[in-house]
Amino acid sequence: MTERSESDREADVSVGDMGPEHFRRHAHEVADWMADYLATVGDLPVFPDLEPGAIRDLLPEEPPDEGEPMDRVLADFRDVVVPGLTHWNHPRFFGYFAITASGPGILGEMLTAALNVNAMVWRSSPAATELEELTTDWLRQLLGLPPEFDGVINDTASSSTLYALAAARDVAWPDAHERGLFGCAPGRVYASDQAHSSVEKAVLTLGLGRSGFGAIRSDGEFRMDPDALAEAIRGDIEAGVRPVAIVATLGTTSSASMDPVAEIVQVASEFGVWLHVDAAYGGAAAIVPELAPLFDGWRGADSIVVNPHKWLFTPIDCSVLYCRRPADLVGAFSIVPEYLKSSEQASARSLMDYGVSLGRRFRALKLWFVLRHFGRGGLVAAIREHVRLARVLAGWVEQADDWALVAPVHLATIAVRFGPGWAPDAEDRANRRIIERVNRSGEAFLTHTVLAGRTVIRVSIGNLKTTHADVARVWASLRRAADIVRAEGETP
Numbered sequence: 001m002t003e004r005s006e007s008d009r010e011a012d013v014s015v016g017d018m019g020p021e022h023f024r025r026h027a028h029e030v031a032d033w034m035a036d037y038l039a040t041v042g043d044l045p046v047f048p049d050l051e052p053g054a055i056r057d058l059l060p061e062e063p064p065d066e067g068e069p070m071d072r073v074l075a076d077f078r079d080v081v082v083p084g085l086t087h088w089n090h091p092r093f094f095g096y097f098a099i100t101a102s103g104p105g106i107l108g109e110m111l112t113a114a115l116n117v118n119a120m121v122w123r124s125s126p127a128a129t130e131l132e133e134l135t136t137d138w139l140r141q142l143l144g145l146p147p148e149f150d151g152v153i154n155d156t157a158s159s160s161t162l163y164a165l166a167a168a169r170d171v172a173w174p175d176a177h178e179r180g181l182f183g184c185a186p187g188r189v190y191a192s193d194q195a196h197s198s199v200e201k202a203v204l205t206l207g208l209g210r211s212g213f214g215a216i217r218s219d220g221e222f223r224m225d226p227d228a229l230a231e232a233i234r235g236d237i238e239a240g241v242r243p244v245a246i247v248a249t250l251g252t253t254s255s256a257s258m259d260p261v262a263e264i265v266q267v268a269s270e271f272g273v274w275l276h277v278d279a280a281y282g283g284a285a286a287i288v289p290e291l292a293p294l295f296d297g298w299r300g301a302d303s304i305v306v307n308p309h310k311w312l313f314t315p316i317d318c319s320v321l322y323c324r325r326p327a328d329l330v331g332a333f334s335i336v337p338e339y340l341k342s343s344e345q346a347s348a349r350s351l352m353d354y355g356v357s358l359g360r361r362f363r364a365l366k367l368w369f370v371l372r373h374f375g376r377g378g379l380v381a382a383i384r385e386h387v388r389l390a391r392v393l394a395g396w397v398e399q400a401d402d403w404a405l406v407a408p409v410h411l412a413t414i415a416v417r418f419g420p421g422w423a424p425d426a427e428d429r430a431n432r433r434i435i436e437r438v439n440r441s442g443e444a445f446l447t448h449t450v451l452a453g454r455t456v457i458r459v460s461i462g463n464l465k466t467t468h469a470d471v472a473r474v475w476a477s478l479r480r481a482a483d484i485v486r487a488e489g490e491t492p
Ligand code: PLP
Pocket: 097, 155, 156, 157, 158, 159, 196, 198, 249, 251, 252, 253, 278, 280, 281, 307, 319
């Protein structure tokens, strides 16, 4: 990003948008910057080790009165913003769920911004609607789901789950759509005690109240216990509580455990309850033939969410909601005001009918680019490699004194714990201190969770740049941090 003449700067701030030649030059600079960033991000600290407020302190509190030259804006981006980031696209980002904004995904996202189309209804951008139908159907085929599953793209799994549960609510109370839930008997949505908080948030948003969420106990492998589920539903029906939906998780947030969906489907059908499967993280693994058995039974669900922005190399945001009862989804949300009516509305899909938001970004473009660039073979190879790396790391953990695997390894996120034999509280503190040390070193980024009442360290592998060497490096960092923590003793 080079120094520029005064006249160049003036051209940047003239009335109207940035001129085409200026745009071209800055776009080339930005493209070069992105290519360099992607090639060298692994040399940056993953986590910036700053105190809250550090970035605000470096930037003016008031907006500029006059437009600023783009060079200055880009310089601040490079010198202030980038050093203040936790780099999710870094090969040693192992926190939350590790993800990748892949090259083709980034190109798709850039073009989406340039086009700026809004896929509310078919005519507001026909290709955006039709590409969303096509890409979600391609992904359905890759996942091995039957054609009855109709896909739409939302921003996040939180929205997808909310929309699925809204449809389930209207099915459970056929007049709720007209009258609301006032005067209705209480209802409940069931999910395991390992389910993501988005399920409980959806329950709250849908007006079922906190007591409308029923946490079902999980077993020693953090999988929902189907007998406990059936017992809870039976007890609720006897007590006059209406079962609204069951949410099973394939790839839980804390330990990537897989609920026994085949058995849960039986419970759902016994009681006639909507089954939603949260495969936001795990779903992508269904593309890999040897992992497909982990998804046994999910074809029997009413709705499924899979997030390409988690483990399918698509930049945030991109969440696909599949529904085998799309009419119920549309029934829950469709309101067509006069100004959005069109002659083709009976024959073409109106994406605005599938959720709360009217405006819809053209998210299908980046997913289409990703699916075409990698193809089935490329996706299978990448996911398979992540799972292999997770197993390699799990093997090292199992062989190490004082370290233990806390949950079975099915996918590419593992839960581990350092346990020098101290009192439980002291060990919990030790695990948190280890994470803090590793993160502050900038070598790798990790996050924690609590499983069976104990603090554990999660290591999630999901970046396309992550290699065996990166995994070896985080394991070395963990052991080094543990040695220091052990030497410091039990007190913080
Ligand atoms: N479901 C599971 C299992 C998750 O782990 C997460 C987030 O990590 C979500 C849902 C929510 O995803 P989103 O951020 O797309 O709303």
